[in-house]
Amino acid sequence: MGMRWYAVHTLSGSEDKAMKALLQRIEQHDLQPRFGRVLVPSETVVDPKTKRPVTRRFYPGYMLVEMDLDNETWHLVKNTPKITGFVGGTRNPPPVPEAEVARITSMLAEEEDPKPVLDFEVGEEVHATTRREGFY
Numbered sequence: 001m002g003m004r005w006y007a008v009h010t011l012s013g014s015e016d017k018a019m020k021a022l023l024q025r026i027e028q029h030d031l032q033p034r035f036g037r038v039l040v041p042s043e044t045v046v047d048p049k050t051k052r053p054v055t056r057r058f059y060p061g062y063m064l065v066e067m068d069l070d071n072e073t074w075h076l077v078k079n080t081p082k083i084t085g086f087v088g089g090t091r092n093p094p095p096v097p098e099a100e101v102a103r104i105t106s107m108l109a110e111e112e113d114p115k116p117v118l119d120f121e122v123g124e125e126v127h128a129t130t131r132r133e134g135f136y
Helices: 016-027 070-079 098-111
Strands: 004-010 034-040 042-046 053-059 064-065 085-087
Touching: 004 016, 016 034, 016 064, 016 070, 016 085, 034 098, 064 070, 070 085
Parallel strands: none
Antiparallel strands: 004 064, 004 085, 034 064, 042 053
């Protein structure tokens, strides 16, 4: 049948722990050939208050798993700590459409440097400044 992408629901705020736990279980059960990539769609942004980079999830509480879905792989994912189940079905979840996966992976590929968070309302007055070396 081939590998397809599936959306998996995780405990909110535990996406990275769920991903690490799933990757560890895949390795323990020697199922690497039946799994592909595991993604937690996120980006790094600069918090406007603290000026520090923080990770912002595109879909909090979810991750994408590329896998060959069968009874054994379904149980492996379903019984992983911090994972509550598949999105869209209990025993036979629908795969995520390829167009949606391509859109999400293209958003991940665009990330280079942390982006500033811009939280403005339409019509709000703002003052922009630039700081570059040699300019004051």
